[in-house]
Amino acid sequence: MDVFETLLELNPATHTIKVVDMHTSGEPTRIVVKGFPELEGTTLLEKRRCAREKHDRIRQSLMREPRGHGEMYGAILIAETELTRSGDADIGVLFCHNEGYSTMCGHATIALGRFLIDTHDLDIFPRRDTLQHDEETGLTMLRLHAPCGVVHVSVYTEDGHSDATRPVSFLGVPSFVTARDLEVEIPVAARWPRLRDAQRSCVKVDISYGGAFYALVSAEELGFPDGVRGPATLAEFDQATAALKRILSPQKELFKHPTEPDLEYLYSVMVVERRPTGELGLCFFADQQIDRSPTGSCVMARVALAVEQGRLEMGQGCDYESVVSVLNEGNGFRGTAVGLRPEGLVVKVEGRAFYTGAASFIVEEHDPLPTGFTIALPS
Numbered sequence: 001m002d003v004f005e006t007l008l009e010l011n012p013a014t015h016t017i018k019v020v021d022m023h024t025s026g027e028p029t030r031i032v033v034k035g036f037p038e039l040e041g042t043t044l045l046e047k048r049r050c051a052r053e054k055h056d057r058i059r060q061s062l063m064r065e066p067r068g069h070g071e072m073y074g075a076i077l078i079a080e081t082e083l084t085r086s087g088d089a090d091i092g093v094l095f096c097h098n099e100g101y102s103t104m105c106g107h108a109t110i111a112l113g114r115f116l117i118d119t120h121d122l123d124i125f126p127r128r129d130t131l132q133h134d135e136e137t138g139l140t141m142l143r144l145h146a147p148c149g150v151v152h153v154s155v156y157t158e159d160g161h162s163d164a165t166r167p168v169s170f171l172g173v174p175s176f177v178t179a180r181d182l183e184v185e186i187p188v189a190a191r192w193p194r195l196r197d198a199q200r201s202c203v204k205v206d207i208s209y210g211g212a213f214y215a216l217v218s219a220e221e222l223g224f225p226d227g228v229r230g231p232a233t234l235a236e237f238d239q240a241t242a243a244l245k246r247i248l249s250p251q252k253e254l255f256k257h258p259t260e261p262d263l264e265y266l267y268s269v270m271v272v273e274r275r276p277t278g279e280l281g282l283c284f285f286a287d288q289q290i291d292r293s294p295t296g297s298c299v300m301a302r303v304a305l306a307v308e309q310g311r312l313e314m315g316q317g318c319d320y321e322s323v324v325s326v327l328n329e330g331n332g333f334r335g336t337a338v339g340l341r342p343e344g345l346v347v348k349v350e351g352r353a354f355y356t357g358a359a360s361f362i363v364e365e366h367d368p369l370p371t372g373f374t375i376a377l378p379s
């Protein structure tokens, strides 16, 4: 009997959650494959609400210490949704992080592309066998129902397994800009030191949607003329982006979605630095989590902005890096404007993901920290 079986045998009444862990450009995805309770609700968004209201302890236990850590990210597979039932999607997913449940995630979609091809367990992915494979291109197509809508994922496949050497790509939901060159007045009490030093009171931002709403701002606008990788510390960027998010979030008119009120909120402030070869981004999302990846959903949002500003044309692509991916060549994402729909721009995002492990998590009956904890350093 191996150590896992012994552990579970010692605790027969303990609920076990099984996960597979991956990373995409360094950003983790903990994929919950078994043990998550059945969620009430007919639609995926109703199930998202149910997860938040009735089972948030499970998210907390998996995302926070000691089972996770403050920068963990999760994907909960949902086999049945309204769109799998209607034949418009193959499987559903809920994304989660340090604060709750997001509406779109590009890095996790890239990881899931590989995992869903590689799993042949029909209890995990009941429609696995109905996926369309194109012999000529070697691509298997997968329709993932995310809270923001259906994302079309393409995965290079050989003998029923994903090819780790090739990128996974996806076509996101239509992306659109809701505000350009918005002058945001920063109240005196909320000004961060670099803004004060620069004797500025205003910051110019763009707001764009890529399955979630992003505020896009240059490092320079925030008072960091040396860019994202200059001498400024992450703590300084954290302070500036948190202040901006607090000021922008109540301005609901900036985050209007054409059909879904559940999607109408500011998810993240992304600090952007334009470079000759593409863009470098530092993304603070949810409760100021820092994305290690170049943020796939924000690639959608940034491509939509670049097309609207005339910096990218239809069919053109751009390379997107994070502060981690920029250290390793070929570890970033590529975003390409591929089609225009009345609802917005369709963007293709490409990137690579890798397995890091698999685990069974339990919470013992007398554990005084069943939902885990986080430690916040004073900023």
Ligand SMILES: O=C(O)[C@H]1NCC[C@@H]1O
Pocket (backbone or CB within 6 Å): 027, 073, 102, 104, 105, 106, 107, 108, 285, 291, 293, 294, 295, 296, 297, 298
């Ligand atoms: O790649 C993405 O879209 C995600 N990564 C973490 C924050 C975003 O949801």
